[in-house]
Amino acid sequence: MQELRVGFVVNPVAGMGGRVGLKGTDGLADRARALGAEPTAGARATAALLPLAGRPLRFVTAGGGMGEAALSAAGIAGFDCVYRPAVPTTALDTRAACRAILEQGVDLLLFCGGDGTARDVADAVGRAVPILGIPAGVKMYSSVFAVDPAAVGAVVPTDGPLRCTDAEVIDVDEAAYRANDLRTVLHAVVRTPVAPGLVQATKQVFEEADEDRARAAIGAFIADAMLPGVLYILGPGTTTGAVGRHLGLETTLLGFDAVLDGRLIKADLDENALLAQLEMVGEARLVLSVIGAQGFVLGRGTQVCTPSVLRRIGPRHLLLLGTPGKLVRTPALHIDTGDPALDAAFGPHLQVVTGYGTAQRKRVGGDPAAPIMGERNG
Amino acid sequence: MQTKIHLDEDEMPRRWYNIQADLPAPLDPPLNPKTGVPVTPGDLSAIFPAELIRQEMTAARFVDIPDEVIDILRLWRPSPLFRARRLEEYLKTPARIYYKYEGVSPAGSHKPNTAVPQAYYNRQEGIERLATETGAGQWGSALAFATCHFEMDCTVYMVRSSYAQKPYRKMMMQVWGAECHPSPSILTASGRAVLEKDPNTPGSLGIAISEAVEDAANHANTNYALGSVLNHVCLHQTVIGLEAREQLASVDEYPDVVIGAVGGGSNFAGIAFPFAGDKLTGKKPEVELIGVEPAACPTLTKGLYAYDYGDVAGLTPIMKMFTLGHDFVPPDIHAGGLRYHGVSPIVSRLVRDGVARAVSVYQNEVFDAAQTFARTEGIIPAPEAAHAIRTAIDVALECRRTGEARTILFNNTGHGHFDLASYEAYYAGILPDYDYPEELIRDALSRLPKVG
Numbered sequence A: 001m002q003e004l005r006v007g008f009v010v011n012p013v014a015g016m017g018g019r020v021g022l023k024g025t026d027g028l029a030d031r032a033r034a035l036g037a038e039p040t041a042g043a044r045a046t047a048a049l050l051p052l053a054g055r056p057l058r059f060v061t062a063g064g065g066m067g068e069a070a071l072s073a074a075g076i077a078g079f080d081c082v083y084r085p086a087v088p089t090t091a092l093d094t095r096a097a098c099r100a101i102l103e104q105g106v107d108l109l110l111f112c113g114g115d116g117t118a119r120d121v122a123d124a125v126g127r128a129v130p131i132l133g134i135p136a137g138v139k140m141y142s143s144v145f146a147v148d149p150a151a152v153g154a155v156v157p158t159d160g161p162l163r164c165t166d167a168e169v170i171d172v173d174e175a176a177y178r179a180n181d182l183r184t185v186l187h188a189v190v191r192t193p194v195a196p197g198l199v200q201a202t203k204q205v206f207e208e209a210d211e212d213r214a215r216a217a218i219g220a221f222i223a224d225a226m227l228p229g230v231l232y233i234l235g236p237g238t239t240t241g242a243v244g245r246h247l248g249l250e251t252t253l254l255g256f257d258a259v260l261d262g263r264l265i266k267a268d269l270d271e272n273a274l275l276a277q278l279e280m281v282g283e284a285r286l287v288l289s290v291i292g293a294q295g296f297v298l299g300r301g302t303q304v305c306t307p308s309v310l311r312r313i314g315p316r317h318l319l320l321l322g323t324p325g326k327l328v329r330t331p332a333l334h335i336d337t338g339d340p341a342l343d344a345a346f347g348p349h350l351q352v353v354t355g356y357g358t359a360q361r362k363r364v365g366g367d368p369a370a371p372i373m374g375e376r377n378g
Numbered sequence B: 001m002q003t004k005i006h007l008d009e010d011e012m013p014r015r016w017y018n019i020q021a022d023l024p025a026p027l028d029p030p031l032n033p034k035t036g037v038p039v040t041p042g043d044l045s046a047i048f049p050a051e052l053i054r055q056e057m058t059a060a061r062f063v064d065i066p067d068e069v070i071d072i073l074r075l076w077r078p079s080p081l082f083r084a085r086r087l088e089e090y091l092k093t094p095a096r097i098y099y100k101y102e103g104v105s106p107a108g109s110h111k112p113n114t115a116v117p118q119a120y121y122n123r124q125e126g127i128e129r130l131a132t133e134t135g136a137g138q139w140g141s142a143l144a145f146a147t148c149h150f151e152m153d154c155t156v157y158m159v160r161s162s163y164a165q166k167p168y169r170k171m172m173m174q175v176w177g178a179e180c181h182p183s184p185s186i187l188t189a190s191g192r193a194v195l196e197k198d199p200n201t202p203g204s205l206g207i208a209i210s211e212a213v214e215d216a217a218n219h220a221n222t223n224y225a226l227g228s229v230l231n232h233v234c235l236h237q238t239v240i241g242l243e244a245r246e247q248l249a250s251v252d253e254y255p256d257v258v259i260g261a262v263g264g265g266s267n268f269a270g271i272a273f274p275f276a277g278d279k280l281t282g283k284k285p286e287v288e289l290i291g292v293e294p295a296a297c298p299t300l301t302k303g304l305y306a307y308d309y310g311d312v313a314g315l316t317p318i319m320k321m322f323t324l325g326h327d328f329v330p331p332d333i334h335a336g337g338l339r340y341h342g343v344s345p346i347v348s349r350l351v352r353d354g355v356a357r358a359v360s361v362y363q364n365e366v367f368d369a370a371q372t373f374a375r376t377e378g379i380i381p382a383p384e385a386a387h388a389i390r391t392a393i394d395v396a397l398e399c400r401r402t403g404e405a406r407t408i409l410f411n412n413t414g415h416g417h418f419d420l421a422s423y424e425a426y427y428a429g430i431l432p433d434y435d436y437p438e439e440l441i442r443d444a445l446s447r448l449p450k451v452g
Ligand SMILES: Cc1ncc(COP(=O)(O)O)c(C=O)c1O
Pocket: B109, B110, B136, B138, B139, B227, B228, B229, B261, B262, B263, B264, B265, B266, B267, B268, B336, B337, B338, B382, B384, B385, B413, B414, B415
């Protein structure tokens, strides 16, 4: 059988800020260390590697705490070390290591860290190889992480092809986050492996092809439902992007674009530009993708979806899009506009368009792990 | 205290009840899909036997059930009526809940009630093979069971996504001697046309109907059989309500509320039409009739009352009914039998006239109810049947609030032994609450060119 080549990068300081209340470690590793934090990412990486030992995998990694040490601790020998980091390591090392690994040619890049690490990895490799995160950070809102380190072994295939799907890397503004202000921005869309077989009996395994199909159907449906004279604001993401594709428009992946009567009238709007567009039309619809592993419906923190914009468009005129594959991994949606009264106006459930003429109802907020069973019968 | 209320075999109804006789105005006629004029019996003779065409159109109040049919129905009929006392106690409701259990049939649902007479009349007229469609496999297995008693061949076009997901229904059909193909198939022009456009399509009931109708129209020895929607199918299902009315009378009861799930409308027709007749003729003006449909496919609650095709290819007669549009492909809910864009013209008429009403429910709340029912009454219901249970529980809980001791009757159309994968999804917490994007669909339709 063909040996799978796996790139492997650890951010050794990931997660340190969390234990000492720093809500993230970006640029704060020294402070975390001074507060008594111990590095833990290496141990989590080793735990994830243990089930992979003995498999026909060839690892390509970076030196010391950035990979080499964890591989050795897991009893994996015979890997290639292609990058020597500075000590202490920084985000620049993560990116440089990823680029060096990419040059060697790998089928999958396994990294250990949190959202910040995912962002650095995504910047370095883009969509060139699928990436999979071993969760070790303070924040993990991106949808590229295995549910826990032990699950990594199940996601890396023992035989057969690597099946992939699109996943978002989410940028959380750490400075704002520390002030209990959750600001999320879609940073990039990368590829990540899916785990075939885990829930096979219920037919809930979605592959790239299914996702593409669903996105195309959603795009066609929204395009068909666009009314003349109504302004459609297409938010970031590949699902909203499918609407633009169906209309043959050059919309942006990460920005907000204005579409009127089938034409792209302005791309990549900021708040003021959008408010100006809204002044010129009677009615508008905000078309958003469900983003990230936590089901964010972008609110505060994007340049555009400020409470004044949302009030102007009206909560009723939010059109949410999400593929069935995305929604199965998203127990509940989260709305955080920064204005609790406005949040409440969206109601306890939102409808998410999932295909041509089809939708799902999703709960907003609440504890995503709370059981849905037995709600009404007692 | 009595839990099961039985009828003796010789108390089985000898006649079906035809509600067309008691409608205040006749139904709008079905139209020929090619000419747009009302269909004649001749139009239908390529795919249906003369006796079923007669039953489709008759205004006679009762139609005799042939002895040969009664003989086979006797294998499981009369079906038991249960008093759901443990469910009542669990719900702490003053309501009295009764349910008719159709899961005792060999195929495990109410579908054999019409499969047997349909096979019989076709055989009487020399037909050697029946072609049909099936969604989740309930109807296909029922027809396979019925044709096997008349030594007929049976070809079933099964919606592709279910074909892969429900291997055991497929095996049942094989045991009873039928052949089952995933639809769309390359066996028909309608199937090939769909596959050409989209080789990976999951298929739909509308496409499978087109294939079966085409198969029947192109083979002289073959007719088509439909498991729901049509008037004669609803007629055959009235044995359910006729028995239930007798069974309730034997314990001095008459229902205040009658509830059934609605896919194409046949089991709802079966349990509700005898009571709807009592209502229309003024004998019981107060009885409430409720059809329950999935929020994902809300034909009666959000559809349009209009003429539409019964299938995707437009081969069936155009019928006046509530419809979501014949090209609407409902999402893949686990209650596969409720995934149909239209609904029986008679049920539609009763809803439009306010004789019956409809509610829609979400998938997870349906399984909440199914679990409650299984844990109190024992039977693990089919997801379709659980829609009726959901609403029965809701009515009973309303009685708890108001203190009213209403008598509730619902139709438990089948067991869920072949649907356990849907329970698995429910417990895994990954059962989507499919919804119907009503406003967007209206926007999309408003832009379509008007035809006809
Ligand atoms: C168990 C069960 N109940 C209900 C239905 C719904 O169909 P109808 O509305 O024709 O009764 C089906 C259809 O397959 C079924 O299998």
